[in-house]
């Protein structure tokens with residue numbers, strides 16, 4: 001045995017289980033020894049969330065109900081760390097869930113401060129805690145979540161009326177007061193959606209409204225929140241903040257409208273049209289692709305600007321094709337006219353279908369019946385993340401929650417920003433066929449546009465080539481965009497076919513064995529999927545069976 005530096009606390013800090021075991025074998029009374037803050041080795045290991053060392057200490061007889069100087073047990077600290085494995089271990093070794101610390105805080109209060117929702121659910125399932133219970137200062141879990149600035153936890157606590165927003169602590173503060181004092185704009189918005197604006201007129205025992213408390217802060221977010229609260233104070237007390245549909249539809253049609261405006265400006269500038277498009281379209285692309293996934297920092301609506309870009313691309317390409325490339329006089333006569341009509345109608349019909357078809361959302365009746373509680377998951381050596389903290393369901397295999405759609409999706413592939421929807425079991429095949437038909441339509445457009453430009457160039461007489469092509473800026477711009485889209489679609493289809501050939505989706509990893517499949521086997525799998533919509537379930541084991549420490 002190597003010489004040991006320091007004491008058992010240093011060993012726990014370093015995570016050295018062998019040295020800890022050596023200390024315990026040497027002198028068992030060390031398990032009751034108190035170090036900094038009155039922490040025993042078990043307190044320290046629980047705070048670190050070190051599962052192996054906690055197991056070692058407990059199996060050697062460490063008492064889980066010893067308290068530190070602040071009156072906290074090792075279980076309280078495990079809840080604060082949020083490692084449910086450690087919590088489960090300590091509970092199985094006789095942790096007394098009724099114990100409170102010197103501030104009257106229960107394990108649930110510590111769990112909420114820690115911020116792990118799975119840990120909170122685990123505690124609630126014991127039936128020993130109530131969400132409305134306050135500590136000796138009447139601070140409730142909702143106050144603590146607001147103070148920690150954790151909006152996800154606040155949403156969880158408001159769901160199913162676990163906590164009431166109106167509850168006040170011993171100073172008369174509601175959670176809205178606490179969130180305003182901290183300048184948390186998204187959290188205030190979430191709380192006000194539940195309580196209505198009337199809570200903004202409630203005063204603390206020292207006479208402060210949430211707006212007064214917010215104005216005490218001087219940071220940028222405090223200033224932003226103060227502006228919003230000032231506006232809300234003038235609203236009727238029983239109304240609630242809404243998602244803004246005007247902003248939503250403006251964002252949705254922004255690419256289409258601005259694209260149209262740029263083309264009109266280019267047409268008015270005649271010979272300078274080409275250069276106008278060359279400057280303004282990259283600017284438009286930059287302003288679209290630099291946007292976030294949600295509309296604003298506090299509203300929950302997904303940003304529809306990418307869907308708007310898709311609509312703009314389809315709309316402008318169709319207008320350009322039928323007005324410029326294929327003149328109205330040829331619509332009914334040429335083969336191209338007939339082919340394009342069938343092709344583009346198919347694309348539009350599929351676009352509509354994919355926007356309305358269920359991607360495979362998991363409903364309350366579809367939860368995995370094999371599991372009934374977090375403790376059950378732990379006992380069966382499953383990943384506790386199988387419990388979706390948003391839908392509060394036990395996910396079946398190969399299911400993932402999409403935060404933007406706010407649903408769990410079976411056989412999740414990805415959230416497509418350009419469709420503003422998830423791709424999963426319900427629409428994966430439709431998605432692939434849609435992309436294939438889109439690629440065909442884009443190829444048709446680009447080929448027809450290049451032929452159109454060729455005709456323009458060969459019919460030149462005394463005009464210069466550059467000026468003639470510049471005058472065709474509309475066709476040139478859309479040809480470049482559609483050609484770039486074909487490259488993107490080729491990449492997307494390669495990724496998709498690769499995943500489908502392995503019998504999986506792009507989100508879930510294939511097993512090593514499926515990676516070695518022959519080319520023929522892969523193509524059979526892809527064709528089976530496209531023709532029958534049947535997936536050969538062959539997901540990787542890495543996602544679901546591993547016990548991941550959280």
Ligand SMILES: [Zn+2]
Pocket residue numbers: 388389390391392400401402406407408
């Ligand atoms: Zn979910």
Ligand SMILES: [Zn+2]
Pocket residue numbers: 402403404405406414415416420421422423
């Ligand atoms: Zn989604």
